[in-house]
Amino acid sequence: xxxxxxxxxxxxxxxxxxxxxxxxxxxxxxxxxxxxxxxxxxxxxxxxxxxxxxxxxxxxxxxxxxxxxxxxxxxxxxxxxxxxxxxxxxxxxxxxxxxxxxxxxxxxxxxxxxxxxxxxxxxxxxxxxxxxxxxxxxxxxxxxxxxxxxxxxxxxxxxxxxxxxxxxxxxxxxxxxxxxxxxxxxxxxxxxxxxxxxxxxxxxxxxxxxxxxxxxxxxxxxxxxxxxxxxxxxxxxxxxxxxxxxxxxxxxxxxxxxxxxxxxxxxxxxxxxxxxxxxxxxxxxxxxxxxxxxxxxxxxxxxxxxxxxxxxxxxxxxxxxxxxxxxxxxxxxxxxxxxxxxxxxxxxxxxxxxxxxxxxxxxxxxx
Numbered sequence: 001x002x003x004x005x006x007x008x009x010x011x012x013x014x015x016x017x018x019x020x021x022x023x024x025x026x027x028x029x030x031x032x033x034x035x036x037x038x039x040x041x042x043x044x045x046x047x048x049x050x051x052x053x054x055x056x057x058x059x060x061x062x063x064x065x066x067x068x069x070x071x072x073x074x075x076x077x078x079x080x081x082x083x084x085x086x087x088x089x090x091x092x093x094x095x096x097x098x099x100x101x102x103x104x105x106x107x108x109x110x111x112x113x114x115x116x117x118x119x120x121x122x123x124x125x126x127x128x129x130x131x132x133x134x135x136x137x138x139x140x141x142x143x144x145x146x147x148x149x150x151x152x153x154x155x156x157x158x159x160x161x162x163x164x165x166x167x168x169x170x171x172x173x174x175x176x177x178x179x180x181x182x183x184x185x186x187x188x189x190x191x192x193x194x195x196x197x198x199x200x201x202x203x204x205x206x207x208x209x210x211x212x213x214x215x216x217x218x219x220x221x222x223x224x225x226x227x228x229x230x231x232x233x234x235x236x237x238x239x240x241x242x243x244x245x246x247x248x249x250x251x252x253x254x255x256x257x258x259x260x261x262x263x264x265x266x267x268x269x270x271x272x273x274x275x276x277x278x279x280x281x282x283x284x285x286x287x288x289x290x291x292x293x294x295x296x297x298x299x300x301x302x303x304x305x306x307x308x309x310x311x312x313x314x315x316x317x318x319x320x321x322x323x324x325x326x327x328x329x330x331x332x333x334x335x336x337x338x339x340x341x342x343x344x345x346x347x348x349x350x351x352x353x354x355x356x357x358x359x360x361x362x363x364x365x366x367x
Contacts, residue, residue: 090122315349
């Protein structure tokens, strides 16, 4: 063997070893500790294929492989991942038409009746920018959930107006408990108007002894306009409901910031931003963690999920971004390449302590 061949073989071996090392470096989910539980977050599921999707050349029949991958994995791993609740942050469909809604219903049916879940209505789930979500209500209306003990209720809609706008499960709340903690979770439509926020205020006040979460579609992203190059935070612009609609910043100021039991807000909508998380202070001094999840939808295996793994005894949430199809945690994607933007922790020790104090107070007999 001459020197040239020896050098060539050595170089090729190094390339192979580098590829093996790169594959080994991709991390998957670790084992779930027994004293934890998980809330799973499904981001925008707009990658529909086939007739009516605008991508007719890709498939011959309507389908959504990334949606199917997410819901199949969740349904198969409810016990293994100790999942107690699932939230879809909206834009369930891309085109607001029956073929896509049927696929969405089939996917969510995989865990319907098996655990509590909720869905936020996105702008793609409405008729234009009107706030009319009648097709969402046809497939996911309140009557689908009224027999479930965890279903708290829905905003009935404005008196004298059609329930297609804001009514019939377009805004809802759920009640569940896990790890010795009691929760109330509200799912609000995109740019929820004042009357919806008034309803939310009463619901949260009536359940002051529960830890409160909100899932709403449009909330974090480019503050003044869409774009990854824009300053990121609570948005000051809107998409739906016309003059009635509130910007995310208005929703915070008018309602969210006023509730001392609120500790977490989840959202999607801004695929240009992909991900962002921040912590704000409510007017009562409570920490409110806010998380954007809207990962790229360029391929069938673009099926990223957010798994919020609660460690109640330690007062923290381990936030994991995971792809079932790729079986790996997100190390970086697009313009967001830092590991800590996709895998991070949240401190909820103060919220847990306040919850225990409120529950103890509720159980203490009045003098």
